[in-house]
Amino acid sequence: MLSFYGRWCYIMEFIVNxxxxxxxxxxxxxxxxxxxxxxxxxxxxxxxxxRSLAKSLSVSTLSVQRAYSELQKEGIIxxxxxxxxxxxxxxxxxxxxxxxxxxxxxxxxxVISIAKQNGIELNELKELIQILWEDF
Amino acid sequence: xxxxxxxxxLTKVYNTGKGIRDISFELSKGTILGIIGLNGAGKTTMxxxxxxxxxxxxxxxxxxxxxxxxxxxxxxxxxNLGIVSSEYGYPDHFTAKTISHIMSSTYRAWDKKRFFExxxxxxxxxxxxxxxxxxxxxxxxxxxxxxxxxAKILILDEATRGLDVxxxxxxxxxxxxxxxxxxxxxxxxxxxxxxxxxxxxxxxxIEDGCVQFINNKDDLLYQxxxxxxxxxxxxxxxxxxxxxxxxxxxxLYVIAKDPKxxxxxxxxxxxxxxxxxxIEIILEGDTFQ
Numbered sequence: 001m002l003s004f005y006g007r008w009c010y011i012m013e014f015i016v017n018x019x020x021x022x023x024x025x026x027x028x029x030x031x032x033x034x035x036x037x038x039x040x041x042x043x044x045x046x047x048x049x050x051r052s053l054a055k056s057l058s059v060s061t062l063s064v065q066r067a068y069s070e071l072q073k074e075g076i077i078x079x080x081x082x083x084x085x086x087x088x089x090x091x092x093x094x095x096x097x098x099x100x101x102x103x104x105x106x107x108x109x110x111v112i113s114i115a116k117q118n119g120i121e122l123n124e125l126k127e128l129i130q131i132l133w134e135d136f
Numbered sequence: 137x138x139x140x141x142x143x144x145x146l147t148k149v150y151n152t153g154k155g156i157r158d159i160s161f162e163l164s165k166g167t168i169l170g171i172i173g174l175n176g177a178g179k180t181t182m183x184x185x186x187x188x189x190x191x192x193x194x195x196x197x198x199x200x201x202x203x204x205x206x207x208x209x210x211x212x213x214x215x216n217l218g219i220v221s222s223e224y225g226y227p228d229h230f231t232a233k234t235i236s237h238i239m240s241s242t243y244r245a246w247d248k249k250r251f252f253e254x255x256x257x258x259x260x261x262x263x264x265x266x267x268x269x270x271x272x273x274x275x276x277x278x279x280x281x282x283x284x285x286x287a288k289i290l291i292l293d294e295a296t297r298g299l300d301v302x303x304x305x306x307x308x309x310x311x312x313x314x315x316x317x318x319x320x321x322x323x324x325x326x327x328x329x330x331x332x333x334x335x336x337x338x339x340x341x342i343e344d345g346c347v348q349f350i351n352n353k354d355d356l357l358y359q360x361x362x363x364x365x366x367x368x369x370x371x372x373x374x375x376x377x378x379x380x381x382x383x384x385x386x387x388l389y390v391i392a393k394d395p396k397x398x399x400x401x402x403x404x405x406x407x408x409x410x411x412x413x414x415i416e417i418i419l420e421g422d423t424f425q
Contacts, residue, residue, distance in 0.1 A: 019361075019406055021396060024354040051166070051316045060337040061167055062352040117403075 012041065012048065016057050024059050028067035033076065036087060037100050047077055047085040139200060140165045140289055140321040141186070146195035148185055149345075156182050156345040159195070163289070163338075166318035168311070170336030170353070171325045172415060178345040179325045180221075183293050186323070187219055201288045215244050218282030221293040224274045228267025232260065232277060243285035251284035258306055271298035279307055283314060290314065292324040296331060308335060329412035341415065348418075353411075360414045361395035361406035364388065369402070370424070377401075380421035390424075391417055 012035065016027045035041040047053075050068065054061040068085055071077040076096065078088040115125050141163040149155035156178040163169050173179050184190035186197060188209020199206045201216045226235060232255055240246040255262050258276045269277070275298050282290055290311070296304050312335075314320050326332050332339065333353065340350040349356070360379075365388050370381070377398055379391040389407075391414070392398035399406060 018354075018357055019408055021399070023358050049316075051312070051318070054337070055312050058334045060353040060355075062164075062337050063354040 014053065014057060016059060024057075024063040025067040025070070028053070028064060029070055032067070032071060033096055033100065036076065036091070037096050041087050043087050043089050043091060045087045046083075047087065049084055138165055139163060141200070141323075142196070142198045143186070144196040144198075146182065146185060146192055146197065148181055148190060148192040154178075154345065156185070156342070159342075159345075159347055161340060161347065161350050163321050163323060165200075165321055166315055167337040168315060168322045168324065168335055169338045169340060170332035171323065171340045171342060172329070172332055172411075173325075173342035174419075177342045179342055180293055181345075182342065183221070183291055183323070183325065187217060187291060188213060199289070215285065216288045218285065218287030218290040219293075220275070220278040220282050220291070220295040222297065224278065226266045228265060230266045231264060232262040232266075232280075235266075235277070235281070236262075239281060239285070245286040247284050247286065251280055254280040254283055254310065257310070258303060272300065272303060273298075275299055276303065276307075279310070283310060288320055290320070290322045290324075292322065294326060295324060296326065296328060304331070311335065329410070329415070333411035339411070341418070343419065357409060357411065357414065359395065360391050360409075360418070361399070362409045362413060362417065363390050363392065363395075363398065363402075363404050364407050365390055365402075365404070373402070373424075375424040378424040380417050381424050382417045382421035389417055389421075391421070 014028065014031050016024055018024070020027060022030070032041065032047065041047075047068070048056070050061050050064045053059075054064045068077060068079070072079060075088055076091050077085050078090075079085045112125070114120075139162045143162070144160050146159040147155070147157050149157065154176065159178075159182060161169075171179050171182075181190065185192040197207055199213065199216070201212075206213045206216075232252075236246075236248050236251050239251070240248060252262060255276070258280065260273055260276045260280070264273075266274075266277070275295065279292075279295060282292070292311075296307060299307060308331075311322060311324075315322055324332070324335070336353050338350060339353045339356055341348040351359075365373075367388060370388060370390070377392055377394070379393050382389045395406060398404070
């Protein structure tokens with residue numbers, strides 16, 4: 001999600017899907033958390049301004065604002081007058097890890113639901129996961 | 137107040153019975169409100185009440201500029217509003233230069249430099265007589281004027297009329313730049329749904345003089361996901377689950393009351409949607425009997 005732009009300036013890129021089961025603001029929250037968790041965003045790094053992200057994605061500033069408010073509430077980002085939004089120094093890895101585990105858990109629920117609906121047994125599913133994990 | 141504008145129970149009814157009734161909404165600072173509705177629904181009537189061009193019967197309009205509140209069409213109000221509409225009235229021999237000269241006496245904060253910068257950006261010749269303007273040029277001029285007197289709120293009624301793709305794109309950039317300070321706001325109406333969908337933060341639908349809904353654009357699209365189904369599938373469904381149904385010759389579309397639950401229950405994926413498809417189904421679809 002990071003791309004190289006210009007000589008030394010990294011710009012974060014987002015992808016949102018208006019047809020997703022998740023709302024736009026949920027997708028934004030998740031992508032920011034993911035970027036922090038995998039090191040693309042570091043403590044102190046700036047996050048796009050509300051308007052510039054909304055404009056880039058053609059989404060409502062209200063959705064971006066909501067995503068940022070929730071991230072602020074969780075202590076993941078901070079906002080100061082004039083400096084904009086940035087990744088909080090007070091961010092605890094654990095607050096992020098929980099989010100990640102939760103995200104993985106939600107995905108797992110979906111996979112399990114599909115498997116069950118289609119008569120796939122737990123051991124088949126385990127085997128499948130094993131193969132995919134090793135291939136990754 | 138974080139609202140640039142608050143409107144409460146605005147009513148203006150003509151002798152014909154047409155007009156607007158009980159319209160209420162808020163415009164947050166730094167946001168873009170897109171207003172959609174059929175011709176004759178009341179959009180222009182409402183905008184004319186907001187700008188003071190039309191006297192309304194009842195209700196309240198409250199603006200907030202820099203912490204000061206205004207509710208009358210005073211010169212100060214008009215200084216702070218940038219208006220673009222289809223009204224166009226300059227003598228044929230005027231050029232953009234002449235108009236700038238006049239505007240400097242009309243507006244307290246007329247910014248001549250910015251005006252000419254915008255004209256250049258929009259490829260409009262400042263020495264061309266307005267009598268020779270195409271409709272696109274008239275639009276460009278109006279937009280340039282609206283953006284050149286430090287207006288806190290832009291009111292744009294069909295403001296991209298006659299603009300080609302390149303010019304529309306430039307205008308869009310200017311409008312985004314205008315609201316990027318978090319203080320300036322825009323109200324725009326358009327029949328070009330793609331434009332409204334792309335630019336708006338909040339979307340309001342006016343039907344028969346009343347507000348049908350007003351919502352965050354993304355929430356609106358999320359809550360009105362469109363599913364494609366067959367008649368036999370429809371027969372299996374509970375009418376309480378369905379908001380609207382629209383029949384095409386060879387396809388059937390529904391908007392569910394709870395799209396997430398609906399999709400999960402019937403194992404359906406929503407089809408790729410757009411604001412105009414959603415509005416079409418809302419306005420022309422039937423409720424499921």
